Amino acid sequence: MTSQTLRAIGLMSGTSLDGVDAAWLETDGERITHFGPTAMLAYQDDLRADLRRLLDLAPTLAPDDPFLRRVEARVTRDHALAVGLTGRVAEVIGFHGQTILHAPERGRTWQIGDAALLALLCRVPVVHDFRTADVAAGGQGAPLAPLFHAAMAEKLEKPLLIVNIGGVANVTYLGKNGEVLACDTGPGNGPLDDLAQRHLGEPYDKNGALAASGTPDSARLATLLSHPYFARPAPKSLDRLSFSSLINTATSGLSPADAAATLAAFSVAAITEFRLPANPLRVLVCGGGRKNPVLMRGLQAHFAAPVQPVEAAGWDGDALEAQCFAFLAVRSLKGLPISLPSTTGAPHPLTGGRTQSPQLE
Numbered sequence: 001m002t003s004q005t006l007r008a009i010g011l012m013s014g015t016s017l018d019g020v021d022a023a024w025l026e027t028d029g030e031r032i033t034h035f036g037p038t039a040m041l042a043y044q045d046d047l048r049a050d051l052r053r054l055l056d057l058a059p060t061l062a063p064d065d066p067f068l069r070r071v072e073a074r075v076t077r078d079h080a081l082a083v084g085l086t087g088r089v090a091e092v093i094g095f096h097g098q099t100i101l102h103a104p105e106r107g108r109t110w111q112i113g114d115a116a117l118l119a120l121l122c123r124v125p126v127v128h129d130f131r132t133a134d135v136a137a138g139g140q141g142a143p144l145a146p147l148f149h150a151a152m153a154e155k156l157e158k159p160l161l162i163v164n165i166g167g168v169a170n171v172t173y174l175g176k177n178g179e180v181l182a183c184d185t186g187p188g189n190g191p192l193d194d195l196a197q198r199h200l201g202e203p204y205d206k207n208g209a210l211a212a213s214g215t216p217d218s219a220r221l222a223t224l225l226s227h228p229y230f231a232r233p234a235p236k237s238l239d240r241l242s243f244s245s246l247i248n249t250a251t252s253g254l255s256p257a258d259a260a261a262t263l264a265a266f267s268v269a270a271i272t273e274f275r276l277p278a279n280p281l282r283v284l285v286c287g288g289g290r291k292n293p294v295l296m297r298g299l300q301a302h303f304a305a306p307v308q309p310v311e312a313a314g315w316d317g318d319a320l321e322a323q324c325f326a327f328l329a330v331r332s333l334k335g336l337p338i339s340l341p342s343t344t345g346a347p348h349p350l351t352g353g354r355t356q357s358p359q360l361e
């Protein structure tokens with residue numbers, strides 16, 4: 001079984017709540033032997049609004065809350081549609097689910113999505129619930145991409161820094177001697193998206209136009225960076241709303257443009273706060289934030305090394321997280337680790353994920 005290659009479809013719906021990414025690949029859980037089609041199914045506006053509401057409600061929601069169940073069923077059907085959009089068959093599906101709450105310090109991480117329904121709709125075994133085992137063992141349950149990044153970057157020169165800017169931002173540092181360090185650095189696009197929704201009626205600040213038209217407020221930026229999260233050593237991880245109340249206070253009274261500029265500067269500063277053991281030779285950026293020139297320019301101003309979208313290395317920056325969960329699904333089936341002490345703070349390399357068969361039980 002260990003060297004057997006499997007075809008897998010990975011599904012990711014990130015904290016940006018923009019939709020479901022799907023990606024097909026073939027792997028033995030160590031190396032990726034083929035990459036295949038990718039697809040994105042955007043959530044419809046009313047579903048995105050319902051999910052945004054769930055983030056606020058999550059801390060007090062009962063697991064059988066009818067609103068939650070309705071949204072979960074709809075999210076799951078969208079995932080099944082995204083699988084179909086790849087146009088490929090697979091032996092396993094990696095189903096991350098939609099995170100509505102992440103509080104590892106309270107032993108909780110909550111991804112919604114009905115694995116039994118997805119397995120039934122797609123007629124394929126589904127690996128899901130990737131984060132619970134890590135949190136139960138005392139880890140952060142996030143980020144889970146680092147081992148995938150390490151596999152992807154096998155042939156690239158190190159040290160290498162990979163920055164993922166989704167709703168939350170996270171980094172993976174790959175050292176010369178095989179070190180893999182990672183953590184959630186701070187907000188990514190999340191607060192900017194909320195601002196764009198409020199002031200532009202758009203889901204995000206396209207190409208950073210609003211942020212580029214404003215000026216970051218340095219005093220307020222300093223207030224944002226005084227959040228205790230930044231003083232904590234890695235490994236550490238964040239909820240999509242971890243900084244919400246501080247951000248609301250720190251940006252109140254600013255014009256939308258200056259608020260956007262300040263929030264963009266905040267995401268960049270949070271990423272560059274992470275202390276690296278050595279200067280990277282290259283910084284590769286994935287996630288939707290790589291399409292925001294204000295974020296990319298901000299990162300480039302900090303690093304001596306070139307800051308490039310991951311496409312510069314031949315990777316697909318929109319599909320990377322979905323590919324990651326295809327890879328991790330196969331690792332889960334094989335009992336291989338999906339987290340390390342240096343990535344999530346797990347006590348030892350740890351596997352995770354549960355398998356749901358497509359048979360009715």
Ligand SMILES: Nc1ncnc2c1ncn2[C@@H]1O[C@H](COP(=O)(O)OP(=O)(O)O)[C@@H](O)[C@H]1O
Pocket residue numbers: 013014015016017018019165166167168189190192193203204205206207208286287288289291292321
């Ligand atoms: N052209 C663009 N200009 C600015 N931001 C963009 C652009 N395209 C995508 N984004 C940002 O990327 C986000 C989606 O990124 P994604 O990597 O899917 O995040 P997540 O993993 O959290 O879903 C959007 O919400 C938006 O903030």
Ligand SMILES: [Mg+2]
Pocket residue numbers: 013014015016017018019021
């Ligand atoms: Mg997304």
